[in-house]
Amino acid sequence: MISAAGLGKRFGDGWVFRGVTFQLPERGLVVVLGPNGSGKTTLLKILATLLEPTEGEVKILGLSWGEARMRLRREVLYAHQEPVVLSGTVEDNLFCRDYDVEDALGLRPVLRKKAKSLSGGYRKLVTLARVLACRPKVALLDEPTAFLDPEKRQIAAAYIAEYSRKNLVVWTSHYPSELPPAERLYELRDGALKELSNIR
Numbered sequence: 687m688i689s690a691a692g693l694g695k696r697f698g699d700g701w702v703f704r705g706v707t708f709q710l711p712e713r714g715l716v717v718v719l720g721p722n723g724s725g726k727t728t729l730l731k732i733l734a735t736l737l738e739p740t741e742g743e744v745k746i747l748g749l750s751w752g753e754a755r756m757r758l759r760r761e762v763l764y765a766h767q768e769p770v771v772l773s774g775t776v777e778d779n780l781f782c783r784d785y786d787v788e789d790a791l792g793l794r795p796v797l798r799k800k801a802k803s804l805s806g807g808y809r810k811l812v813t814l815a816r817v818l819a820c821r822p823k824v825a826l827l828d829e830p831t832a833f834l835d836p837e838k839r840q841i842a843a844a845y846i847a848e849y850s851r852k853n854l855v856v857w858t859s860h861y862p863s864e865l866p867p868a869e870r871l872y873e874l875r876d877g878a879l880k881e882l883s884n885i886r
Contacts, residue, residue: 693742714869734764769809
């Protein structure tokens with residue numbers, strides 16, 4: 687599904703990480719732990735073809751990074767850590783409509799409200815729904831439960847776990863205590879990625 691060999695990313699004279707190698711499953715939940723600033727967002731953006739790697743090889747759904755950037759516009763999608771909403775209503779922000787996603791994330795009552803008028807928690811749910819409603823084969827979710835209160839966090843985590851039964855979800859976090867059961871668990875720290883014990 688997605689694999690990397692010797693992957694590295696540098697900004698200026700500083701390396702974010704080097705020598706990152708992994709092979710992810712076709713479906714399931716993969717968690718990448720790491721402190722703030724460890725490179726989790728950078729890694730996800732490379733897998734989403736939003737950032738080009740400095741070195742190494744990435745295969746995404748069988749394609750090279752360059753091929754994937756041209757051909758996989760809808761199959762691999764990234765959800766920002768910060769809530770990102772556009773002008774207009776919540777409906778206007780959902781480029782793909784999926785009533786199951788809207789219901790599961792509790793967005794149905796606010797669909798006609800202005801997205802920018804919502805609380806940070808609801809804006810984060812809109813950010814997640816914008817990706818998940820398009821049903822990508824790979825959903826790259828950067829800190830998906832950040833900005834959510836405990837109730838919304840539980841709702842989002844439950845739906846993401848359900849979604850991962852048929853698709854690949856990569857979930858980053860710096861809160862180990864809040865993680866759901868996962869197929870694979872990695873830690874990105876000090877410029878290196880290592881696989882940890884399974885937490886399912």
